[in-house]
Amino acid sequence: MLQLQVVREEKDNIIAALQKRNLDAAPLLEKVVLLDEKRRTLQTRLDNTLAESNKLSKEIGMLFKSGKAQEANVLKEKTGGLKEESKSLGDELSAVAGELQDLLYQIPNIPNALVPAGTSEEDNEEVFREGDIPTLDTNALPHWELAKKYDIIDFELGVKITGAGFPVYKGKGAKLQRALIAYFLDKNTAAGYTEMQVPLLVNEASGYGTGQLPDKEGQMYHIGADDLYLIPTAEVPVTNIFRDVILNENEFPIQYTGYTPCFRREAGSYGAHVRGLNRLHQFDKVEIVRVEHPANSYKALDGMVEHVKSILRELQLPYRILRLCGGDLGFTAALTYDFEVFSTAQDRWLEISSVSNFEAFQANRLKLRYRDENGKTQLAHTLNGSSLALPRVLAGILENCQTPKGIKIPDVLVPYCGFNIIS
């Protein structure tokens, strides 16, 4: 959520910047500024009314105390009108404030200057590429065929138990998955991230805090009986650790990592692009989250990108990094780098990580602040990234590491797996 004060002061700049998202925010922002003025006018009127009745009440109290009940009762009669007035002003105020809040929730984050213009993923800007794309046999298989051949993932079983998009990992497939999680967490903790185990169900306030609500309500599974949401990413519970928190400057940087299953409804997409592990309703992911001083958040973003790079380098997977264009940039992000691994057998790139700086957008919703050198509270910056999302990494390994003898496990994972080939 954008800060009201910033909207007030830099309306035109914001409108211009949001054009990169192909959004004409002018009507929205004009309305916000108007409502804000209205809000403040009402607030002032209400405050004055309350001040007056506070004063009267005190006088009445004094009169009663000094035994002048008669005079007190006279004053009492005068309070009726004030009471009515403050009631109606209060109602009006909360209506306006509510409307203002709703509008603010509709405004996406301001894209960073680096964000390229564009309308779709076609316009994302490739900024880095590394790793050799292997030459595979002509009879190389996509990962879902390999999963069947080596009996390591059973998609039909998942359909039976739950439905499409909930695979069952078996034997060495399950072990490889567990190895990846352990490896990722070890890499992250070695880089200074503290491991956290967090709830997989979150309340409504947490959903609002990180921006999943109200914009993307339909993407989350909702538990109606208890009004809780299954997390779509560890970002939600981990970042919400800092909801309503005021940090001291010397607590920066905060670096957390956590492994969680993630649940996404992702309705409406079918076909080859969602086959196998390409898109699931439940998948595993290891996430990194940082809370930073605003002056350092972009340095931190670069650091996170380098960190994810180092993991992919160790896994020896061919990957590229994209800077998301305005049309593809998430609602809450100011700048996002997507990592994609090349799936040789499918001959396409698969997104395996998304690293973003949200600047103060989430912090404003979270009320995540720090005390600056003058003792004033300021909004902190939040960032997060996947390191990494499991299913597509798994798909990349299966497809790129397939040999006539079986799937050759990347060296760095062998100590975690206890085997070096799936055959």
Place this chain on the structure above:
RNA sequence: GGAGAAAUGGCAGAGUGGUCGAAUGCGGCAGUCUUGAAAACUGUUGAGGGUCACACCUCCGGGGGUUCGAAUCCCUCUUUCUCCGCCA
């Protein structure tokens, strides 16, 4: 799930209808003293709105109510603790 108790500032803990944004202690910050530190002493120390700055307003778990006036009384929700039951 049943019975009871409780929720106050960073923490501990007073405050049961009026001058309470809230005693006191600890912690934090600043100063005095000291070569420096500790101790001691003095001062200061919640958040948000609003204002050029003041004034002023709101907030004592959340929401609602009673009252001229609520941290204090009533209703409701949530959470925590104790006892009982059930259970990984």
